[in-house]
């Protein structure tokens with residue numbers, strides 16, 4: 001159902017983990033959500049007009065062409081994007097000594113370069129449309145050095161820098177970025193890591209309700225950076 005304040009929200013990722021929770025909440029609140037997955041069985045390029053929310057399109061943030069096609073699909077089928085949420089992310093949690101170059105490059109490519117390309121394409125559209133918000137899902141490792149988080153932290157620190165600069169360059173156009181440095185949230189990202197308990201982590205629904213509030217705020221308000229921890233702090 002479309003509400004008077006309904007927004008067009010493009011969310012990278014969104015069929016798993018925190019993104020899936022976001023999709024569910026934002027859709028149920030009447031927003032038009034376009035999310036992405038790399039593993040759809042259909043063609044690489046979305047061609048079918050899908051109006052119902054959520055619309056999931058095939059996109060890989062490491063593939064520039066696939067991002068361009070996704071934006072074109074949104075231009076052709078929806079009103080201009082009001083909100084971009086860069087949520088797609090991966091982590092290889094190892095010491096620097098054990099991290100391979102390809103793992104390092106993958107983290108930078110997904111967590112930072114992918115967000116850069118999506119932000120750049122969204123920024124141009126928001127500028128034309130009178131403004132918007134870009135929400136970047138960072139990590140508390142972008143403010144705290146945590147062992148076995150080298151490549152992940154570097155990518156998320158880069159993302160944090162990108163967030164600040166997007167606001168500096170966008171504020172005169174009513175474009176604001178929010179960087180959310182998240183502590184541990186129970187999701188697939190923890191599946192293969194031993195010794196961590198769901199009970200010690202943030203509930204994804206609680207995190208999503210906070211992001212929802214940011215989206216609801218008028219563009220007279222900047223929300224530059226949030227740090228969110230579970231009650232134990234760093235795990």
Ligand SMILES: NC(=O)c1ccc[n+]([C@@H]2O[C@H](COP(=O)([O-])OP(=O)(O)OC[C@H]3O[C@@H](n4cnc5c(N)ncnc54)[C@H](OP(=O)(O)O)[C@@H]3O)[C@@H](O)[C@H]2O)c1
Pocket residue numbers: 012013014015016017018019036037038039059060061062086087088089090110137138139140181182183184185186187188189190
């Ligand atoms: N969970 C935590 O404790 C935590 C803490 C701090 C920050 N974060 C951040 O929160 C975000 C979501 O994480 P999560 O915990 O929900 O992880 P998750 O359950 O592993 O989900 C990762 C998401 O990223 C997408 N993705 C990965 N590589 C991609 C690529 N190359 N192109 C497009 N999409 C890609 C996945 O899409 P596919 O379905 O296509 O694979 C999936 O939707 C990430 O940015 C993560 O760094 C998480």
